[in-house]
């Protein structure tokens with residue numbers, strides 16, 4: 041019954057207790073026993089692998105017997121917690137009518153609390169503020185409730201106090217969901233309009249879009265159409281999410297949350313944010329705001345053992361089945377051989393992919409330093425996107441070089457504003473604005489909004505922000521277009537040969553410091569050879585920094601017992617030739633640390 045459906049999400053800053061509270065809600069709605077809970081609802085990755093399918097717990101249907109005597113259907117939709125996945129969060133939020141905004145009773149409001157709050161507000165959702173972890177000795181629930189009122193404008197009377205750990209107050213949350221979050225609207229007789237808020241791949245059933253039906257209904261045998269591609273499929277099954285299982289049902293009607301199988305073979309065919317309608321009776325327009333997944337960070341991935349190339353390709357293909365945002369194409373590097381240029385949503389996404397490749401597919405990989413996408417305006421008036429610094433065209437043909445920017449929001453207690461502004465300046469940030477939030481002493485927080493080159497915050501910005509502010513400041517960002525920059529390509533020469541995989545693009549003012557620090561690091565991590573190995577950083581033909589890996593000198597003269605000069609000479613000649621050959625082959629072993637050096641050098 042539509043009027044007894046409640047669709048909601050839980051949003052929170054990292055570690056404020058979202059998962060624990062979700063567990064508790066599952067338990068209190070008798071969905072699962074406490075013991076089953078962990079394995080079933082959360083952390084399903086292990087299980088996924090064993091079964092070869094994904095049962096990503098991004099949604100679950102629960103039944104709650106409310107104090108009014110009625111049984112309500114709850115659809116709890118999970119949102120991914122990291123800035124890399126901001127778009128997925130916004131689609132998950134599009135699928136619900138209300139949110140629980142969870143705030144830690146000892147930490148108070150933080151950056152993601154605010155960012156998530158605004159997202160929910162954009163969707164005009166009912167927001168139920170929950171002050172969580174009230175069992176903590178350091179909890180200051182009343183103060184945090186006031187802070188929520190002052191910073192977010194949610195009245196203290198609306199705050200529900202709870203502890204996901206002890207279960208205290210959780211029933212109040214469930215009642216608040218019933219009373220405050222509206223039942224979904226939508227007419228069963230209208231043409232189907234369903235939003236894809238997540239999507240998984242199953243080896244047997246193909247792509248399974250997770251949908252929220254806004255209008256109309258969908259059932260077995262219907263011919264559906266994917267809005268953005270126009271592709272049509274016949275529905276095999278529809279169903280809902282039960283803890284740990286996809287449970288088939290006869291039909292999904294308006295307001296319902298569920299899944300569809302229709303023999304869709306590629307994840308790109310049913311992307312998050314797209315709309316599903318009926319081929320014969322299409323809706324008048326899609327759910328707004330569809331953005332195809334687009335990688336913004338690129339890195340080369342190469343097998344350490346060249347024989348693993350095909351295995352790496354197969355593994356990437358497997359991962360891609362479930363990950364529309366992952367892209368890859370073959371790439372060759374003079375230094376590293378055959379590999380792939382892979383595209384990611386951010387550094388965390390890149391790390392997850394590399395870790396899965398190594399752990400699940402048993403591959404030993406070298407990855408190059410991640411890079412953003414640069415834009416080159418050539419002297420011919422052409423615009424080229426450069427995903428790999430070594431592919432930057434000849435500077436003589438470059439009219440302008442542009443780098444991507446993000447709109448970065450940092451949220452911090454007032455006392456750390458100084459050092460944070462200094463850090464942002466170092467990262468070439470430009471302030472948009474600065475707001476003081478809250479008026480009371482403890483609630484005095486500052487919101488800093490900056491335009492910053494994306495490449496500058498990629499590596500260690502978050503860590504430095506945290507350490508500057510003793511963990512109190514937090515951040516969020518969104519892509520904000522391209523701007524021209526005074527950028528140069530820095531080449532790294534090992535043994536006088538440029539190593540393509542070590543090249544990077546930097547701002548001219550920083551190129552020298554970064555180059556200096558990289559050559560020093562490389563000289564440390566590259567093992568000694570039979571000969572001295574010069575390491576150089578260069579812009580164009582100009583060497584800007586230099587270091588040397590000293591030779592492991594074999595003492596070839598030791599056996600010559602003095603005397604015979606011509607013999608000595610011969611030996612030295614021979615050794616020189618040896619050196620030459622090694623140079624020519626360029627047989628310097630460059631370890632993975634060398635590539636990490638590029639990432640970290642000159643940036644701390």
Ligand SMILES: Nc1nc2c(ncn2[C@@H]2O[C@H](COP(=O)(O)OP(=O)(O)OP(=O)(O)O)[C@@H](O)[C@H]2O)c(=O)[nH]1
Nearest residue numbers: 054055056057058059060121172173176203204205
């Ligand atoms: N004392 C207390 N600790 C809690 C409570 N809820 C969660 N925690 C603890 O807080 C930490 C974070 O809890 P999670 O539920 O994993 O938080 P989360 O928001 O889901 O974290 P992410 O998924 O990383 O965003 C864990 O160590 C929990 O045990 C609570 O109500 N009381």
